Amino acid sequence: MNTFSKLFGISKNEIKKDVIITPFLNLDYFKSDKDNKRSKGFLFEVINEDYFSVIKTGVGAPFVGDAVLYLEGSACERLYFLGSCGAVTDLEIGDLVVINKALNLESFTYILNKSLNADFVNIDNNLLNNLYSYYRSIKKAAIASVGSLCLQSSIKDYLVKSNIDVVDMESSAFFSASNKLGLDSLAILYITDIIQDKLFCRDLAKKESDIIKDSRRKAVSLICQFIQKQNA
Secondary structure, three states: HHHHHHHHHHOOOHOOOEEEEEEOOOOOHHHOOOOOEEEOOOOOOEEEEEOOOEEEOOOOOOHHHHHOOOOOOOOOOOEEEEEEEEEEEOOOOEEEEEEEEEEOOOHHHHHHOOOOOOOOOOOOHHHHHHHHHHHHHHHEEEEHHHHHHHHEEEEEEHHHHHHOOOEOHHHHHHHHHHHHOHHHHHEEEEEEEOOOOOOOOOOHHHHHHHHHHHHHHHHHHHHHHHHHHOOO
């Protein structure tokens, strides 16, 4: 068994042209009525649908970045990232955002030591523009991918000064790895928390939980429909 098959539980030549990367979402969200097989490797889980593959990576920049890099030499042409994020500016729980700027703050040590001289990752806008023409109500957002959940509140002032709207842990790695392979890429996220005000680990009231679940379903539906349109 080669490295790819060992890590992904599926051979590289089975990967589709369109690939969704998600850190933690249950792959059942993406399944059609068909009994499509779920493959589990040493690090990643994969499911293949008619138009796309979905890879569940685990949380954090290294897992997401590596999953993308391992796709080199596969049929993958377009990459989509789907996950959750925390709001920095005036956004609400349940809002969907599409990322148009990504700041690299992946290093725990840099954040801990306040070495905050970060760079924005270049984002190819092909898919972004296509999506926006299809779904104009979605909000564009600048994201910072941070290396610490504990420390993200301590750098809020820096995030605000950098015109950051939302934070996560993976998007900058996703775009960096996509750029390395020369692949078109797009990231759609839904907001589950607000820095300093509504913590990611808080107990959710039923209404708030329902809002997040509905937002998650909308994000999955949007990205799947968009992929089908790209293949029409």
